[in-house]
Amino acid sequence: MRADVGVARPANGPLKTLFRLRTYARPYARSLLALLVCAALGQAFQIVGPLLTQRVIDGPVRHGTTDGLLPLAGLALLASVCVMISDYAARRAHATGSVGVETALRTDLYAHLQRLPLEFHDRWPSGQLLSRSTSDLRAVGSFLAFGSIFIVLQTGTFVGVAIILMTIHWPLGLLVTAGMIPVMVLTYGLSRSYLPLSRRLQDDVGDLTSLVEESVLGFRTIRAFGRHRYINQRFGGAARTVLDTGLAQGRVIARFWPAIEAVPGLLMAAVLLGGAYAVAGGSLTIGELVAFIGLLTFAIWPLDSLGWLLGEAQQAATAAQRVYEILDTPPTVVDRPDARTADSPKGHVRFEGVGFRYPTEDSAVLHDVDLEVRPGETMALVGASGSGKTTLTLLVNRLYDVTAGRITVDGVDIRDLSLESLRTVVSSAFEDPTLFSASVRENITLGRPDATDDEVAAALRIAQAEFVHDLPWGLDTRIGEKGLSLSGGQRQRLALARAVVGRPRVLVLDDPLSALDVETEAMVEQALHTVLAGTTALLVVHRPSTVALADRVALIDDGTVVAVGTHEELLATVPTYRDLLDTTLQGAPQ
Numbered sequence: 001m002r003a004d005v006g007v008a009r010p011a012n013g014p015l016k017t018l019f020r021l022r023t024y025a026r027p028y029a030r031s032l033l034a035l036l037v038c039a040a041l042g043q044a045f046q047i048v049g050p051l052l053t054q055r056v057i058d059g060p061v062r063h064g065t066t067d068g069l070l071p072l073a074g075l076a077l078l079a080s081v082c083v084m085i086s087d088y089a090a091r092r093a094h095a096t097g098s099v100g101v102e103t104a105l106r107t108d109l110y111a112h113l114q115r116l117p118l119e120f121h122d123r124w125p126s127g128q129l130l131s132r133s134t135s136d137l138r139a140v141g142s143f144l145a146f147g148s149i150f151i152v153l154q155t156g157t158f159v160g161v162a163i164i165l166m167t168i169h170w171p172l173g174l175l176v177t178a179g180m181i182p183v184m185v186l187t188y189g190l191s192r193s194y195l196p197l198s199r200r201l202q203d204d205v206g207d208l209t210s211l212v213e214e215s216v217l218g219f220r221t222i223r224a225f226g227r228h229r230y231i232n233q234r235f236g237g238a239a240r241t242v243l244d245t246g247l248a249q250g251r252v253i254a255r256f257w258p259a260i261e262a263v264p265g266l267l268m269a270a271v272l273l274g275g276a277y278a279v280a281g282g283s284l285t286i287g288e289l290v291a292f293i294g295l296l297t298f299a300i301w302p303l304d305s306l307g308w309l310l311g312e313a314q315q316a317a318t319a320a321q322r323v324y325e326i327l328d329t330p331p332t333v334v335d336r337p338d339a340r341t342a343d344s345p346k347g348h349v350r351f352e353g354v355g356f357r358y359p360t361e362d363s364a365v366l367h368d369v370d371l372e373v374r375p376g377e378t379m380a381l382v383g384a385s386g387s388g389k390t391t392l393t394l395l396v397n398r399l400y401d402v403t404a405g406r407i408t409v410d411g412v413d414i415r416d417l418s419l420e421s422l423r424t425v426v427s428s429a430f431e432d433p434t435l436f437s438a439s440v441r442e443n444i445t446l447g448r449p450d451a452t453d454d455e456v457a458a459a460l461r462i463a464q465a466e467f468v469h470d471l472p473w474g475l476d477t478r479i480g481e482k483g484l485s486l487s488g489g490q491r492q493r494l495a496l497a498r499a500v501v502g503r504p505r506v507l508v509l510d511d512p513l514s515a516l517d518v519e520t521e522a523m524v525e526q527a528l529h530t531v532l533a534g535t536t537a538l539l540v541v542h543r544p545s546t547v548a549l550a551d552r553v554a555l556i557d558d559g560t561v562v563a564v565g566t567h568e569e570l571l572a573t574v575p576t577y578r579d580l581l582d583t584t585l586q587g588a589p590q
């Protein structure tokens, strides 16, 4: 087993990765700038408060008069109103920026996930994808539209307040500014220990999400086998891992945070002491000391919050790395630059020396496959379990690309056709039919949104899926997640209707009738005969009755086609085929 094939590893450090996200912030630059300006104005108006206090203490209070008090009170009131207005505007700008950035990122990530090949989805647990497209994106979006702005704002506030403090009393002002140094050193130490743990925690949460998803989707199986204790144990194990990593994070914070938090308190004590001496020595008035202490809280808040904001930055940086691991994974099944469309396709399919190896595996699953399916011909693929039948069908509409040889449709290598065109020519239905939480009509016309009502009706008839007309809202009835409110057979019939709608030139069916009862299967087969008459078809056959639909049969053994002929010819000439029918496909038409 080969691990990590085709998965992008982070090329940059976390902070560089965070910087890459600026492209997502750019369209919201105006909102973000508005947020910065409004929040800065809000801070500035708040700083007015202590400065006015100084005027009141050193003026009216000191001289025991009310002269000049009213204008000062008026200014204080005006400053409060301005704070309120700036806060309102900042919050509005923040909402626009943060929602916009997160939405843009999520849209890109989702679109990219859709472009990534099956091999990527084989390898990535869905819980990892879920946690990356939800909590990680939120961390990144919130940092871009809030954290990053407030780092600038708080640094600016600290610098601004430090300058004012120095103009009031430079030695004390210098002392406060020097307080920044231990905070920076401690924050750096914190980030070095915290970053790897933050990344590990996010990965652990992804694994936990996978387990939750699996146990929700597999609920019936777990119940039926009475395995809920085992599942609980597995969940408990994963939850403990998350807990352990969270606790390790907590220990790191416990080591650094009290020291970071102690700095502002020590500064306050030093300012009180130094300030009292300065007042006694006459180099500072009482009003100035009160203003200094009032302003000090405006310097302490940025110092405090910078530590926390830098923590947010680290969290966002690792989240960004996790998101970019997906965004940087190149889609491998893509259109060639000169990809063409199939003009009036006839559906002549040829496999020429086809080989295929799953990217995670060391050895090939298919090798030297040569097979011709003539226009309008129905070819059954028969073989033992694991011989490679399903894999072969997945290559025809490029869910995976061949790793050797080529597949052609009407003589054109399918890799030279645009994926859109190829997937209009080739339509598929699989044994496990996935239905989406959408209306019946949307599910059926998934691959052909332009299908007419008549085409949908014909597809429903062929798939014996006319039961949908009896659903409460007919074709407009929404079917539940994965179509669970329908029976297995009903879901299969809808998936078959989806494959045959619009009569594709090439139809690939991987045992699409397995969940049908014998009677319905016979009716579907009868209806399929009319479709298959004009359509080139590849049918993976697990049930004997389906062999009857085929004009010819290809026998697959150990990853290659070992015999091709009509059912009767193979029965008469190929002992392996006979044996297979005896053991696996008992009751095949003789």
Ligand SMILES: Nc1ncnc2c1ncn2[C@@H]1O[C@H](COP(=O)(O)OP(=O)(O)OP(=O)(O)O)[C@@H](O)[C@H]1O
Pocket: 122, 358, 360, 361, 365, 383, 384, 385, 386, 387, 388, 389, 390, 391, 392
């Ligand atoms: N996504 C995958 N990654 C790696 N190996 C795979 C993957 N899917 C299938 N295989 C392996 O490829 C081989 C062929 O599998 P495939 O499903 O094509 O066989 P099959 O003939 O359709 O079997 P069955 O009749 O049981 O459905 C098997 O050994 C299987 O384990």
